[in-house]
Amino acid sequence: MTENVNGGLTKEQLDFYEREGYLVLPSLLTPEELEPTKEAMNAKVSMIADHLLKDGLIDDPFIDRPFEKRLAEMFKDLTEEDFLKYGRSWRDRHPGYFQLMSNPKILDVVESLIGGEIFSSPVYNTRPKIPKVAAGAVPWHQDKSYWPGANANPVITVWIPIVDANEVNGCLHIKPKTHRKRLLEWHHEELTGTGYTALRENQLGNTPSVVLPVTAGSAIIFNDRCLHMSTPNRSEGVRWSVDLRYQPTDQDPMLNQGVGFLARSRKHPDRVATLEDWLAKRPEHEEVPS
Structure with a gap:
């Protein structure tokens, strides 16, 4: 068995990431660890169902449908257009998302890459990719195109289905x-009307x-x-995923994107944000008078 070094990753995994620019970690989280996230997603789906019922667009909230089918x-x-009223991605402050972003398994992996002073970026997204919606397909892009002025490199994405x-x-x-490319000149794609940043075919290079x-x-x-992308959903269910982002604490917290939080600190563990801090949009732990 290969020994883990410097956090949650083995030397072989770190070498692969350094060379290839990405890493797949199969079954990192258990079904039980995903349950709070699914609860957060279901809460949003129920809210949307209530809106659609009130507007007369549906006559059934589909509460008896399986998780992966209900929204579809x-x-x-x-x-x-009916779907996109609720956004192509969601960034709700629900306890289930905080539990996911604070999961020690995830933070161990991130610590392997950027060290033990970890800031959870405000740019986290829940992505409900439903059938037949063009916005479900995300064009080739670099995430940095969404924060081109930030001195935030590396910002680590942890994408979890x-x-x-x-x-x-x-x-x-x-x-x-x-992963060592400069920020390429991007444009807003026009197919979906969502304004995704996108690259043109001639910018993608010859790398398969x-x-x-x-x-x-x-x-x-x-x-x-x-460089990454995702294809349309041609199934009958929802491709649910989340993308979380982490960066060292000495980099730009990207306040123009929202309020992130201190997820781990080996130097100042007393400052790590709690759920109550995060819900109140406090980036670090604060003792609040009772």
Whole structure:
């Protein structure tokens, strides 16, 4: 058995990440560890169902449907525009997301890459990729295009599917060895009307892309310059995923994107944010008078 070094990753895993620019960690999280995240997602779906019922767009909240099918069936007879009213990704402050972002397994992996002073970026997203919605397909891009002025390199993305992600429902595709590229000139794509940042075909280079189907609870790790995309959902269910981002505490906290939080500190563990801090949008722990 290979011994872990410097946090949660082995030397072989670190070498692969350094060379290829990404890393797949199969089954990092258990189904039990995913449950709070699913609860957060279900809470949002129930809220949307209430809105759709009130507006007369559906007559059934589909509460008896399986997790991976409910949202898809709610919008089966509606339009893309109906769905996009709720956004192409969600960033709700629900306890389930804080539990995920604070999971020690994830933080151990991140610590292997950037050290033990870890800031959880405000740029985290829940992505409900439903069938027939063009916005579910994300064009080739670099995450850094969304914060081009930040001195935040590396910002580490931890992408986690909550259901199995495959070529049918729209898994990730990555261009290996592109993590050392500069920030490329990007444009806003026009197909979906969502304003995704995108690269043109002639910017992608000759590096073959790698398709990354993974099971629920696995993780795909890469930094903010690595080229990646995902394909449309051609299944009958929802491809649920989250993308979390972490960076060293001595870099720009990207306040223009929201309020992140101190997720781990080996130097100042007393400053690590609690759930109550995060819900109150406090980036570090504060004793609040009772």
